[in-house]
Amino acid sequence: MARGRRVPDVMAAVDLGSNSFHMIVARYAEGRLVVLDRMREMVRLAAGLGPDGRLSREATTRALACLQRFGQRLRAVQAEGVRVVGTNTLRKAHRKQAFLVRARAALGHPIEIISGIEEARLIYLGVAHATPSDPGRRLVVDIGGGSTELIIGEGFQPRFLESLYMGCVSQSLEHFPGGRFSEKRLKRAGVAARMELESIENRYRQIGWEHAVGSSGTVRAVFEAIQEIDPATNCITRDGLDALIERLCAAGSVRAAGFTSISADRALVFGGGLAILNEIFDALQLEQMRVSEGAMREGLLYDMIGRFSAEDVRARTVRAMELRFHVDEPQAARVEATAVDLLRQCAAAWDLDDPDAERVLRWAARLHEIGLDVSHSHYQRHGAYLLEHADLAGFAREDQRLLAFLVGSHRRKFPLERVGDLLPPWDAKAPYLAVLLRLAFLLNRSRSGRPLPRIRVLVRGRGVTLRFPRGFLRAHPLTVADLALEAEYLKAARFRLKAVG
Numbered sequence: 001m002a003r004g005r006r007v008p009d010v011m012a013a014v015d016l017g018s019n020s021f022h023m024i025v026a027r028y029a030e031g032r033l034v035v036l037d038r039m040r041e042m043v044r045l046a047a048g049l050g051p052d053g054r055l056s057r058e059a060t061t062r063a064l065a066c067l068q069r070f071g072q073r074l075r076a077v078q079a080e081g082v083r084v085v086g087t088n089t090l091r092k093a094h095r096k097q098a099f100l101v102r103a104r105a106a107l108g109h110p111i112e113i114i115s116g117i118e119e120a121r122l123i124y125l126g127v128a129h130a131t132p133s134d135p136g137r138r139l140v141v142d143i144g145g146g147s148t149e150l151i152i153g154e155g156f157q158p159r160f161l162e163s164l165y166m167g168c169v170s171q172s173l174e175h176f177p178g179g180r181f182s183e184k185r186l187k188r189a190g191v192a193a194r195m196e197l198e199s200i201e202n203r204y205r206q207i208g209w210e211h212a213v214g215s216s217g218t219v220r221a222v223f224e225a226i227q228e229i230d231p232a233t234n235c236i237t238r239d240g241l242d243a244l245i246e247r248l249c250a251a252g253s254v255r256a257a258g259f260t261s262i263s264a265d266r267a268l269v270f271g272g273g274l275a276i277l278n279e280i281f282d283a284l285q286l287e288q289m290r291v292s293e294g295a296m297r298e299g300l301l302y303d304m305i306g307r308f309s310a311e312d313v314r315a316r317t318v319r320a321m322e323l324r325f326h327v328d329e330p331q332a333a334r335v336e337a338t339a340v341d342l343l344r345q346c347a348a349a350w351d352l353d354d355p356d357a358e359r360v361l362r363w364a365a366r367l368h369e370i371g372l373d374v375s376h377s378h379y380q381r382h383g384a385y386l387l388e389h390a391d392l393a394g395f396a397r398e399d400q401r402l403l404a405f406l407v408g409s410h411r412r413k414f415p416l417e418r419v420g421d422l423l424p425p426w427d428a429k430a431p432y433l434a435v436l437l438r439l440a441f442l443l444n445r446s447r448s449g450r451p452l453p454r455i456r457v458l459v460r461g462r463g464v465t466l467r468f469p470r471g472f473l474r475a476h477p478l479t480v481a482d483l484a485l486e487a488e489y490l491k492a493a494r495f496r497l498k499a500v501g
Contacts, residue, residue, distance in 0.1 A: 007308045008081030010036070012074055013300035016103075016111065018046035018089040018145025019169050019269055020217060021063070023070050024297045025077065033301055039073065041066045042265040046089045046146045046169035053094035060099055067106040074108060083300050085122075085396065086113045088146030088167060100423060110423065112396030116163025120149035121313075121393055122299035124158040127215050129302055130294025136210030141280055142295065143218040143273050145169040150200065150280075152207055160207060164196040168218045171272025179254040179267040186245065189275035194283060201283040212289040216296070217266070218273030223291045224261035225270075236289040241278055248274075303394070313394035318363050321392070325370035331447050336365035338452060339440035343433075346459040350432045360399075361433050364406035365440060371407070384408030402426050409434035410441050414493035435464065435495055442482050462494055468501030 007028050015022040025037040043066050048059020055063075074082055090096060090113050104110055114122070123142045131138070133155060140151045146167040152160040172179075175189035214223075214236065226233055226240040229247065233240055251257035254267040262270055280286065306312055322329065339361050347353040371383030388404035395403075405418050414434065419427050443452055456467035466483070473480050480499070487497040 005308045007305055008078050010077050011081040011301055011304055012077045012083075013297040013304070014070060014074075014082070014084040014107070014109075015295075015297045015300070016045070016063075016084065016086040016090060018087060018147070018167055019044060020145070021045075021066050021070070022295075022297050023073065024301065025073065026301055028305065033298075037073065039070060041069075044145075044169065044265075044269075046167065047173060049089055049093060053092060055089075055093050055096065055099060060102075063099075064102055064106050067103050071107040071109075079109065081304070082109045083304055084109050084111045085119075085296075085300065086111050087119050087144060087296075088116065088165075091115070091397070092146070097423070104424075110398075112398060114396050115391055116147055116149065117161050117391040118393065118395065119144075119147070119296060120151050120161040120163050121158055122303060123149050123215060123296045124151040124153050124161070124299070125156065125302050126294035126296055126299030127213055127292045128153065128156045128294070130298060131213055131290075131292050134211055137208065139204075139209040139212045139284070139286075140215060140292075141212065141219065141277070141289065142215045143168055143276050144216060145269070148196075148276055148280075150204065152204065152209055160204070162200050162204075164200075166193055166196045166276055168269040168273030168276065171275055172269040173272070175275065176254075176271030179271065181248040181251070181253055181257075181271050183245075183249050185271070186249070186275055186278070189272060190279045190282075193276045193279035197279060197283040204284060212284075212286050213292045214277070214289045215292045215294060218269075219277065219289070220291055221262060221266055221270060222274055222277055225259045228259055228261055235291070236277075238281055238287065241274075241281060244274070245278065314363075314392075314399075317393045317395065318366055321367055321370060321387075321390075325367075325373040325386070327366065327369055328447075330449070331444065332366045332369065334444045334447075335368060335437075335440045336362050338443055338455075339365045339436050342436045342439060342455075342457050345457045346436075349459045350429075352429060352432060357429060357433060360402060360406070361436060364403055364410070364433070364437055367403065368407050368410045368437065368441060378412075380408050380411050398423050398426070402430060405430055406434050406437055410437045412489065414438075414489055416493045431493065431495075435490065438486065438490075439464075439466070442486055443479075445482060446478075463496040464490075464498070466497070466499045466501075468499065470501060472501050473499060 010027050012025045020040055020042045023039040024035060026033040026035045043062050045059055045063055048056040050056060084107060100111055124140050127140045137152055137154050142149045144167050146169060148164045148166050150162045151158050171189055175185050223236050226236060226244050229243050248257050254262060254270045343352060343358060343361055370386055371379035374382035384404040384407050387407055388400050392400055401421055409415055419430055422430055453469045453472055458465040483499045490497045
């Protein structure tokens with residue numbers, strides 16, 4: 001696996017949030033990040049998500065226009081130094097493939113859709129690097145447009161992560177339309193927020209923390225409004241929230257309250273975010289909350305730095321899955337070694353000469369048998385389900401779907417119809433990786449500790465020829481039978497397999 005690669009001099013992270021799109025460009029020098037540029041546009045993607053789960057034309061138009069502007073700034077940044085992630089609204093949106101293809105073209109980079117738990121992990125990482133390293137546990141709260149993340153951690157390590165289905169856009173549209181505000185609306189919004197918090201509030205209070213920190217736009221907007229009321233304040237307090245709510249109720253709307261720090265766009269989603277934060281203070285019995293300069297986009301940059309070193313969290317996640325599902329490690333290592341050997345022989349011919357292709361093939365080989373912990377019958381399907389639906393730290397949804405496809409394809413029927421679930425370029429590359437994993441699995445089916453002979457693989461289009469040492473196949477009739485059956489499976493997937501030797 002690629003380790004110890006040089007960190008790009010300039011890196012960029014793009015956060016496609018439910019309310020705003022953010023981009024940060026930074027230089028990595030002497031072990032630290034120096035921010036070169038920031039861009040933020042309020043796109044209100046969540047407001048364009050209809051009851052049928054589809055994004056409206058207006059919302060996609062706003063999003064693509066923003067991404068074209070971001071893309072222009074990213075042209076000078078190396079591709080390997082850029083990460084783009086989508087959060088709650090893109091997680092929920094239906095039939096989004098066409099939008100993602102157009103968004104990738106506008107940006108010039110692929111978009112990863114991450115789970116709520118992965119979003120929480122990245123938020124904590126960004127906050128932890130931007131916040132003084134006080135001793136003890138830290139509670140981090142991030143109220144986004146479509147979801148709210150709450151994390152308890154120590155140092156740079158998150159310990160407990162939650163992502164709740166409430167955000168400033170969704171709450172504002174339902175309870176504070178047009179920025180209108182009243183005590184009655186606040187109470188209704190508070191009940192809705194408390195219903196989401198109910199499942200975690202007791203457990204979080206029992207765990208406890210020494211410091212509470214808020215990140216991102218909603219928390220900062222609330223803090224700046226409180227500062228207008230009390231310029232001496234340096235954090236969000238219960239008294240500050242009460243004073244802010246009293247002023248908004250008296251004014252009847254966010255805009256009429258006259259806060260210079262709240263823009264016209266922010267006013268439309270301010271009420272919902274305030275209601276959520278107010279309820280978090282009550283449910284978790286908070287006394288005060290500091291505001292962090294760091295957020296998920298900074299977390300993305302630090303996570304990217306880890307991927308260029310031995311700190312790649314994805315490798316740790318794969319290892320944890322091996323242990324959790326009692327993987328036969330020697331067998332996984334044998335399949336991994338064979339798969340990589342086959343890959344390196346045909347990478348150029350199959351357009352797989354890419355560190356990411358080798359990395360994902362290695363991970364799939366390590367995890368191809370995790371489904372055995374569920375049932376031997378159709379275990380490849382159980383493994384695929386686990387990989388697609390588990391919370392895997394460091395992995396985007398598309399990464400998990402790719403891993404699931406490979407593991408689900410490693411034996412028996414080749415589920416070629418699932419390729420359509422993958423985004424480019426993996427929709428084209430995944431079938432070839434799956435063939436290599438299948439062959440590696442088959443060649444190590446005996447689970448013998450004896451090394452395999454040198455096997456040459458020659459590929460031409462979708463034709464595969466395995467060349468064994470002279471006389472090997474005659475001495476191993478079971479391997480011949482396995483290869484004949486595999487040729488039939490691959491024929492159904494429009495591949496041709498031939499073995500000689």
